[in-house]
Amino acid sequence: MNKKIILVACLLLAFSPSVYAKKKPVQPSERAAFHNNQGVSYLNKGELERAEFEFKTAVELSPEYAEAINNLGMIYKMKGQYTEAEKYFKRAIYIDKNYSSAYNHLGTVYLAEGRIEDAIKMIEKAIKKEPSFADAYYNLGICYIEKTKKNPSHSYVKFAEHYFKKATEINPNLKLVHTELANMYRELGDYEHAVIRYRLALEDDPSDVGTWLKLGNLYLEMKEPFKAQNTFLKAVEINPSSAEAHQQLAIFYYNEGRYDDSMNEFTEVIRLNPLSEVAHFRLGTIKLHMGDSKKEAGDIQLAREYYAQTAEELKKALQINPTFVDASYNLGLAYLRLGNQDAAKKQWELTIVSDPTHPQTLYNLGQLYNHLGQKKASKELLCKFVNLQIKEFAGEIETARKIIISEGGCP
Numbered sequence: 001m002n003k004k005i006i007l008v009a010c011l012l013l014a015f016s017p018s019v020y021a022k023k024k025p026v027q028p029s030e031r032a033a034f035h036n037n038q039g040v041s042y043l044n045k046g047e048l049e050r051a052e053f054e055f056k057t058a059v060e061l062s063p064e065y066a067e068a069i070n071n072l073g074m075i076y077k078m079k080g081q082y083t084e085a086e087k088y089f090k091r092a093i094y095i096d097k098n099y100s101s102a103y104n105h106l107g108t109v110y111l112a113e114g115r116i117e118d119a120i121k122m123i124e125k126a127i128k129k130e131p132s133f134a135d136a137y138y139n140l141g142i143c144y145i146e147k148t149k150k151n152p153s154h155s156y157v158k159f160a161e162h163y164f165k166k167a168t169e170i171n172p173n174l175k176l177v178h179t180e181l182a183n184m185y186r187e188l189g190d191y192e193h194a195v196i197r198y199r200l201a202l203e204d205d206p207s208d209v210g211t212w213l214k215l216g217n218l219y220l221e222m223k224e225p226f227k228a229q230n231t232f233l234k235a236v237e238i239n240p241s242s243a244e245a246h247q248q249l250a251i252f253y254y255n256e257g258r259y260d261d262s263m264n265e266f267t268e269v270i271r272l273n274p275l276s277e278v279a280h281f282r283l284g285t286i287k288l289h290m291g292d293s294k295k296e297a298g299d300i301q302l303a304r305e306y307y308a309q310t311a312e313e314l315k316k317a318l319q320i321n322p323t324f325v326d327a328s329y330n331l332g333l334a335y336l337r338l339g340n341q342d343a344a345k346k347q348w349e350l351t352i353v354s355d356p357t358h359p360q361t362l363y364n365l366g367q368l369y370n371h372l373g374q375k376k377a378s379k380e381l382l383c384k385f386v387n388l389q390i391k392e393f394a395g396e397i398e399t400a401r402k403i404i405i406s407e408g409g410c411p
Helices: 003-014 017-021 030-044 048-061 066-078 082-095 100-112 116-129 134-150 157-170 175-188 191-204 209-221 225-238 243-255 259-272 277-296 300-320 325-337 341-354 359-371 375-388 391-406
Strands: none
Touching (some): 030 048, 030 066, 066 082, 066 100, 100 134, 116 134, 134 157, 175 191, 175 209, 209 243, 225 243, 277 300, 325 341, 325 359, 341 359, 359 375, 375 391
16 A cells, blocks of 8 residues: 555645535534634644644534534544544534535545545545545545556556546646646656646646656656756755755766766755765765776875775765665775775675675675685675676676686585
């Protein structure tokens, strides 16, 4: 179950005007209505505890106040207390059989619990009660996406697409629906329509950094780096304090070989988020490449400075995440470049503990053992490396086999 999608559906519905605008057969007292409206105000601010208290007060004053009961159900749904939420939604439906929002919310509870067929039936009831209920069509689309994920051999994507489009026909400003459609088109390889839907979502909310980043990564998949760069730059412009936006731009520069630009962006990421293991790792990796470049150019002293800086950045990454295998492996490389074979060996031995099948570590530590005369340990690791049969390492596999054969072959 994709919990993120379910949460998005809940948030979309929490602020839907139709939740609060539906007329009920039982009119609440004026005081109860006041407390319900107070609860709505707190809910829109994300203050769930205060909202819950106000809704409970409204229900205490008017026990058959279906709207306040429904809103209490939303509070429990947003807290992940689905059994409690179900109870309140059913109570609201019992009071008002035509209360479309309560049916819809109950459907999203079933969806969150993995009861997809029950969710579909309940949301279809909501649509029957209110045929122009855009949020319900959106949630029905989510149901069919989840149904496809549960049973990939039977795709229900066309159903999801139909209901998402229906939602946007009713309410063209449903940003989340455009985003879900874009994600779906992207997975299907329909990049043109994915771009259109991301753009529509951004028309609804131009300041949404997350959607700008998704669009930028889509452009990368489409092999349009210039558009991707402009999109990432737009995300940084919109929110200069977004570590994620700077990181996406930094990764883009890194992949383009623009190491100075990449370092500047990763440095900014660390300023904004000192605990970014990825930024420290990437900075260390860039320094490693720069050290190799200076070594090839014959500037050994500057190369060693870069390797030392590499080690410092990678140590920081490992302090944040001790199981960061690639950081551990690259730290071993930095030690080796600095001529410290013992430190490299110890680091790679730690890497193998974290990931016994890490191919680069198996090969390089095996080679180092062989160089140090530890033939048995060398053969053991190189045999494990060869047995992985990774095509990208064809040259290394051939080298490893020669060493293994010289030592009598694998067991």
